[in-house]
Amino acid sequence: MAKKKEVLSKEQRIKLFTNLVRADKFGKMMYSRMMQGKLIGFYHPAEGAIAPGVAAGSFLTNDDILFPHHRGHGITHMLSKGIDIEPYIAEHAGKSTGCCEGRAAWHYAYPENNVFGTTAYIGHNFVPCTGFGWAAKRNNRGQVVMNCFGDGAMGTGRSHEGLLLSSNWQLPIVHFCENNGFAIFAEVEEMHPTEHLSTIAEGLNIPTTIVEDGQDVFAIAEAVIPAIERARTGGGPTFVEAKCLRFKEHDIGNRDLRGWKPREKEEYEAMLKRDPVLVATERARAESLLTDVEIEKIHEDAELEVARAVKFADDSPVESPTEEELMATLYAPRDGVFV
């Protein structure tokens, strides 16, 4: 029997593994900095659910357009897309070196890298992504739009409208649903009548792929890559749904409930066995992707990268322009130079 052709090359798998480790370290650093009072705004940890963002971001070009999921405030997605995360850490600390000059805090954008997000308005991602898709199609240079959101967003009218137009116009969009089963406390089973959220996209003639094990970064990538390829080659939108696990509360300081009752101790114990880094490491070893020495090196490099970002943020001054200086930047000038 012929051997099944691998979707992922060794190089791609190593990239995924590396980005996963980086995302994990950045996420844990953000959690601990929030607890230390060194971040401003809220922080919505991605811990447990970082594999989807890594798979979504790792195979995008700089010209591709990304709207990250808000969880972990998109660090996972962005670092996988290859952008410099240091200005984001600084932004989240209100520093002048922040990617939005300290004004966004955590609802940032990196327009120079075609990254736009996030927002408090769940489902809003479908709004600009419709236009990104429209522009990408008209630009006709193979751009892909990666539209990331959670199960909660699928309750909004915006999601229906965005899916509808992407299907009508066959826009090059990957609708990427990171279904962690919760919208704050509310369980997806309770809030949606169908087993899969992708059913909604199917009803609009959008091809769908369900990844049952969204803790396995390689499994998600195997679904994402063909979706990116379809979009890039004029095949229109795809809806990818990755079922993943949220290890922490919705946002730091909040309770962690299922409905209105605390999640069971057994649930956490079972969940932690499905830690995405653990799952990927087991596979990397079992499939001889990386040696223990190489794995250790990836962890060390990631820790150094995180330490550099923290130092960069800590060393940067707080951004505090005057009201007049800010007012002068409210409107974009006609002859302005923009990124």
Added chain:
Amino acid sequence: MRELAYVNAIREAIQQEMRRDEKVFVVGQDVRGGVYPHTLDLIDEFGEERIVDTPISESAMHGTAFGSALQGYRPIVDFMFASTAMTVFTETAVMTGQQYFLHGSKRPVPLVMTGAWGIGKRTANDHAMPIHGYYSRAPGLRVVIPSTPYDAKGIFTAAIRDNNPVMIPWCTGIMMLKGDVPEESYELPLDKASIKRVGSDVTVLANSEQLQFALKVADKLSDEISMEVIDPISFSPIDMETILTSLEKTNRIVIVDEDWESGGFAATVSARIVEQAFDLLDAPIQRVCFPNMPIPGGYMEDYLRPNPEKIENAVRYVCA
């Protein structure tokens, strides 16, 4: 000079800008068919790629414009009726208004939003509702209303070329108003009021159909009271300089706006005058606005909304 109706002046601005810049396009509902004449037959010249119809999906329809503007296009999103934009207020006002500034003033959002409003056509609240009051409180947006055919062409042209989101609610009451409009392209400032009639006794601010009413009253009273009539044009930001300069001369002011009395343009201008130019006033500021009730659609619109009689009464009151 050649005469054009107001709505056709808008059409000519859109057409000329679409010819000049291929990044300009229109997205809306039934813009191909042209429910209002400002997009009528543009489909024949520009095709479906640039005259784009959507389903009744205002969020994604606006999103088509908003997202593509962030990618360097210059969309015009047509809500048909202005109040329809309110169905996606978060998208049109909050997200669109804050995008450029909150993200470090790095990537502009060059987009025009438009739709028709106007009380007096017996269409009731949903179709008649003025929205400039609501939108003028959304920082980062420009909110402008041109009130003559000449201004309509110049303002739409400038708005399409501007690098900011511009909301232009236009008034059905002056849709067929005719006036001189040059054939060539031209721009008017988006942030400047326009003095429509020079006078010395009282300053009257009025826009849209109310501007026509104010000018009629000025004619009628010309032997008794010299009215200076100013069209504010820009509702965000407000051109206070032109208003205060006029007030220095007249020391009296009447602010006419079909918007509700509470919290809108008239309220903001009144507050600023009291703060910045209290000593200039020889009489209390008078506002002529719509009473704070939903707009009833029957024959009540005529006497509830501002009209020439109410404007005249207010002018006589401050000049008494």
